[in-house]
Amino acid sequence: MSLERKAVSVNHLPADASAFVRFVFWVLQPALLVTVLIIWAMNPGDPVLFGWTFLTVHLLLGTLEYRIPARPGWRHPFGEKVAVLGIAVLTSLVADAAGTFYELNLTEPLERFRIGLGLDVWPHQWPLAVQALLVFFLSEFVWYWIHRAEHRWTPVWRLSGHGAHHAFKKLNAINAGANHPIELFLIVLPSILVDLLFGVGAAAYGAILLTLTQTAIVHSNLRLNSAVIGWLFTTNAWHIRHHSADLQESNTNYGCAAILWDRMFGTFADGAVIDAGIGPREPSTWEKLLMPIREPQGSVISPADKPLRP
Numbered sequence: 001m002s003l004e005r006k007a008v009s010v011n012h013l014p015a016d017a018s019a020f021v022r023f024v025f026w027v028l029q030p031a032l033l034v035t036v037l038i039i040w041a042m043n044p045g046d047p048v049l050f051g052w053t054f055l056t057v058h059l060l061l062g063t064l065e066y067r068i069p070a071r072p073g074w075r076h077p078f079g080e081k082v083a084v085l086g087i088a089v090l091t092s093l094v095a096d097a098a099g100t101f102y103e104l105n106l107t108e109p110l111e112r113f114r115i116g117l118g119l120d121v122w123p124h125q126w127p128l129a130v131q132a133l134l135v136f137f138l139s140e141f142v143w144y145w146i147h148r149a150e151h152r153w154t155p156v157w158r159l160s161g162h163g164a165h166h167a168f169k170k171l172n173a174i175n176a177g178a179n180h181p182i183e184l185f186l187i188v189l190p191s192i193l194v195d196l197l198f199g200v201g202a203a204a205y206g207a208i209l210l211t212l213t214q215t216a217i218v219h220s221n222l223r224l225n226s227a228v229i230g231w232l233f234t235t236n237a238w239h240i241r242h243h244s245a246d247l248q249e250s251n252t253n254y255g256c257a258a259i260l261w262d263r264m265f266g267t268f269a270d271g272a273v274i275d276a277g278i279g280p281r282e283p284s285t286w287e288k289l290l291m292p293i294r295e296p297q298g299s300v301i302s303p304a305d306k307p308l309r310p
Helices: 019-042 049-067 078-117 127-153 152-158 173-177 179-189 189-196 203-218 237-241 258-267 286-290
Strands: none
Touching: 019 203, 049 173, 049 203, 049 237, 078 173, 078 179, 078 189, 078 237, 127 152, 127 179, 127 258, 152 179, 173 189, 173 203, 179 189, 189 203, 203 237, 203 258
């Protein structure tokens, strides 16, 4: 049996792991999150930070995935990498358009709503980094329920195109941005709502950078520690399980960046998986784009509201 047909645990180190692999395992995720938070806090309004964060995080993770992959069979050949990168670039453009749309149409009504209900309670006097973490976890709370609905209710699964994100058989960091364009209108909504509803201000940008970093990490094909950081933040072990081609395993760990809400609401699960994807084969790019209209043949993850086995 090949390596890719075995359940591979990415939150455990093999006995013969090198010192470098061990260093990455213990240090990479917390170091990246702390570094991003510190750099942002030094200049909270710098608009170029988003691009630099995206580029730096993905270059680092992509290099490590090539050098020390948890699953060697999940390395993207050059053509696949370019294709997934192209999808990620397209979805980032759609995300920017969706964010602009929401800001233009929701800023005024949500400001009136906030003032009318007396929701001007945001702790602006707190340290900026603490505020950013608060926005991060509140946004993830909203996303948790959206994401859970996508997997539990077939109409939401289909209309959002969320299955396209799950259709990939090989997970790498760049897969964090490989979503159906339609779904970007749902993905950007939580941070927009929290920001506008509470009048957050500068801290919202820091939370977005943390989310950007986290989503790349949790899709990465690396061995990373889950022992401590995994109580609050999602690690790739938890998220790879969510991408399992097994329905029971996939319907867990809905917090893409924060695992806290899964632990609180009973949807957290641990355990290595054998395969990722929606079935035994990966659909073509065209089939992924058509998923809101037609589910690819052989899909076993949808409809997501079919009864789960006990």
